[in-house]
Amino acid sequence: RLDNEISISFFLDHRKNSMSSYKLNYTDSFGNGDVNSLGSNPENGSSLAQSEKAVEELLIQQTPMLATDDHLIEFSEALRTVAKALRGSAEGKALAQAEAAEWKRRYELERSKNQELLHKAPLNGVCADESSNKGMDHLAKSPRRHGQENGKPERYSLERICSHDVLQDGESNSPNGCNNKLKRKASFKLSWGCKGQANDQHKKEIVSFESGNITTADRSSKQISLTWETNPQTVIIFTKPNSTSVRVLSVEMVRWLREHKGLNVYVEPRVKAELLSESCSFDFVQTWEDDKEISLLHPKVDLVITLGGDGTVLWAASMFKGPVPPIVPFSMGSLGFMTPFHSEQYRDCLEAVLKGPISITLRHRLQCHIIRDKARHDYETEENTLVLNEVTIDRGISSYLTNLECYCDNSFVTCVQGDGLILSTTSGSTAYSLAAGGSMVHPQVPGILFTPICPHSLSFRPLILPDHVTVRVQVPFNSRSSAWVSFDGKGRKQLEAGDALVCSIAPWPVSTACQVESTHDFLRSIHDGLHWNLRKTQSSDGPRDT
Numbered sequence: 001r002l003d004n005e006i007s008i009s010f011f012l013d014h015r016k017n018s019m020s021s022y023k024l025n026y027t028d029s030f031g032n033g034d035v036n037s038l039g040s041n042p043e044n045g046s047s048l049a050q051s052e053k054a055v056e057e058l059l060i061q062q063t064p065m066l067a068t069d070d071h072l073i074e075f076s077e078a079l080r081t082v083a084k085a086l087r088g089s090a091e092g093k094a095l096a097q098a099e100a101a102e103w104k105r106r107y108e109l110e111r112s113k114n115q116e117l118l119h120k121a122p123l124n125g126v127c128a129d130e131s132s133n134k135g136m137d138h139l140a141k142s143p144r145r146h147g148q149e150n151g152k153p154e155r156y157s158l159e160r161i162c163s164h165d166v167l168q169d170g171e172s173n174s175p176n177g178c179n180n181k182l183k184r185k186a187s188f189k190l191s192w193g194c195k196g197q198a199n200d201q202h203k204k205e206i207v208s209f210e211s212g213n214i215t216t217a218d219r220s221s222k223q224i225s226l227t228w229e230t231n232p233q234t235v236i237i238f239t240k241p242n243s244t245s246v247r248v249l250s251v252e253m254v255r256w257l258r259e260h261k262g263l264n265v266y267v268e269p270r271v272k273a274e275l276l277s278e279s280c281s282f283d284f285v286q287t288w289e290d291d292k293e294i295s296l297l298h299p300k301v302d303l304v305i306t307l308g309g310d311g312t313v314l315w316a317a318s319m320f321k322g323p324v325p326p327i328v329p330f331s332m333g334s335l336g337f338m339t340p341f342h343s344e345q346y347r348d349c350l351e352a353v354l355k356g357p358i359s360i361t362l363r364h365r366l367q368c369h370i371i372r373d374k375a376r377h378d379y380e381t382e383e384n385t386l387v388l389n390e391v392t393i394d395r396g397i398s399s400y401l402t403n404l405e406c407y408c409d410n411s412f413v414t415c416v417q418g419d420g421l422i423l424s425t426t427s428g429s430t431a432y433s434l435a436a437g438g439s440m441v442h443p444q445v446p447g448i449l450f451t452p453i454c455p456h457s458l459s460f461r462p463l464i465l466p467d468h469v470t471v472r473v474q475v476p477f478n479s480r481s482s483a484w485v486s487f488d489g490k491g492r493k494q495l496e497a498g499d500a501l502v503c504s505i506a507p508w509p510v511s512t513a514c515q516v517e518s519t520h521d522f523l524r525s526i527h528d529g530l531h532w533n534l535r536k537t538q539s540s541d542g543p544r545d546t
């Protein structure tokens with residue numbers, strides 16, 4: 001601080017014509033006087049200006065002896081140096097004090113915010129009967145660490161969430177509300193951890209600030225495992241249509257699930273008809289009359305099995321407008337990014353899954369909402385659609401460029417002029433978005449991919465946005481043509497000028513069972529499915545660096 005006042009007083013002995021004593025005072029930025037003082041005679045201090053004037057007068061008017069003159073000059077130089085040093089030290093001290101006060105203020109603020117959050121947020125890992133207001137949101141957004149679990153030391157403890165939590169949330173959000181059926185559902189818990197790494201316990205749940213250090217948030221995308229707490233009793237099987245191999249397998253699997261595992265089995269109406277045409281002994285198999293009824297099934301179903309390719313997984317997920325039971329996807333298609341299980345080994349695989357624990361990939365979905373300009377004042381709006389891969393806004397049959405205004409949390413992002421735009425989940429990053437030049441992203445990375453389709457621009461690179469944002473894509477009023485939206489490649493809807501699509505991460509992810517674990521399965525699928533970075537290895541036979 002530069003406002004320190006320094007006064008130097010000289011006490012001159014006129015008789016001896018020499019300096020006898022001095023005193024230095026300075027006032028710090030907090031108004032404390034006499035913080036440091038030097039000198040042998042502390043009384044009779046005067047201002048610096050007066051003292052300097054006195055020195056000057058002495059030097060000029062009194063014609064002192066040469067020796068005394070030199071002595072005074074030397075002394076005044078010394079004083080200047082001391083004054084400069086003191087000023088520097090006072091400045092440094094004041095700065096440090098001000099900085100410390102600011103750090104302290106921020107730390108207190110952060111601590112009080114954290115404590116507030118702790119009070120507000122319910123604890124994860126507590127079963128539904130202990131805490132009733134938890135949801136999948138906590139799983140995805142606010143994992144919490146337990147000090148002790150099952151008597152194990154803290155460093156081995158895992159975070160967990162019970163299936164009740166998922167249900168409770170689903171029930172409160174579901175338009176159908178099936179509370180009376182909750183008890184029929186097998187309960188399970190999800191745990192996530194970092195293979196017992198000792199230092200894991202030190203991670204903080206949110207970004208925190210301590211002693212000038214910023215520590216990062218806990219990682220949300222850990223390996224997640226599912227452990228049944230009560231045995232699963234009901235499964236639902238979705239099958240790819242018009243496939244003989246799928247039909248043969250479904251007959252065999254339904255019988256095995258009933259006879260060897262004693263499970264209740266649901267299938268689609270089409271499949272029930274197929275089963276009954278094989279044998280009337282399949283009349284135990286349950287189904288539903290129309291698609292609306294399936295939305296009432298999720299409280300009863302413990303496990304979903306799919307027989308087909310990725311499209312069948314997408315189809316199965318689309319049947320659940322709220323929470324989705326864990327899915328075990330068997331590969332009976334050509335690519336199989338999301339279908340790691342081999343159908344030939346279905347017995348071993350289902351034995352392992354029904355017994356648990358199993359690794360799962362928690363795949364985020366996007367919830368998409370169309371807002372019509374014509375209906376902007378209406379109370380009723382169109383129903384949300386949930387997608388596991390992506391929502392696409394394109395030019396459809398129009399031969400004009402699409403013109404789409406894009407906003408992210410109300411900030412203008414850009415205007416897409418080209419064939420269209422893909423808003424993809426990270427699971428969908430290996431599907432259409434990949435074909436349009438988007439990056440491949442591990443499915444458990446939270447985020448929304450913003451990938452243009454054939455943009456008529458040289459510099460439109462794809463983006464990946466964080467998972468908390470809301471994206472709005474609007475057809476401007478001056479657009480030459482309307483645009484078309486499709487959800488996981490299905491259910492096309494027209495967007496007229498002024499209409500908008502609003503899209504954000506849904507609170508109901510889809511958990512798919514892993515064959516090994518999430519990262520292993522993802523890497524296997526990009527290697528086997530896409531032959532990613534496949535190249536003949538260069539031979540060692542040739543020129544080398546010396």
Ligand SMILES: NC(=O)c1ccc[n+]([C@@H]2O[C@H](COP(=O)([O-])OP(=O)(O)OC[C@H]3O[C@@H](n4cnc5c(N)ncnc54)[C@H](O)[C@@H]3O)[C@@H](O)[C@H]2O)c1
Pocket residue numbers: 309310311312314333334335336337338389390427428429430431432433435487488489
């Ligand atoms: N140009 C393209 O690549 C293109 C065009 C349209 C649709 N699609 C994709 O097809 C999906 C619909 O799948 P479908 O089976 O109902 O249609 P489909 O029968 O036309 O199959 C599309 C292909 O995409 C693959 N696929 C689907 N989801 C995938 C994923 N997450 N990762 C890697 N590959 C995936 C499928 O295995 C299949 O081979 C859409 O969600 C979209 O992503 C891609």
Ligand SMILES: Nc1ncnc2c1ncn2[C@@H]1O[C@H](COP(=O)(O)OP(=O)(O)OP(=O)(O)O)[C@@H](O)[C@H]1O
Pocket residue numbers: 238239240241268308309310311312313314315332333334335336
């Ligand atoms: N149960 C179902 N009912 C109606 N349509 C379905 C069902 N299961 C899958 N489909 C549709 O059938 C199409 C093909 O399915 P899927 O992708 O599973 O098989 P595939 O094309 O042989 O596999 P892959 O995608 O690996 O090549 C998809 O468009 C999907 O939406």
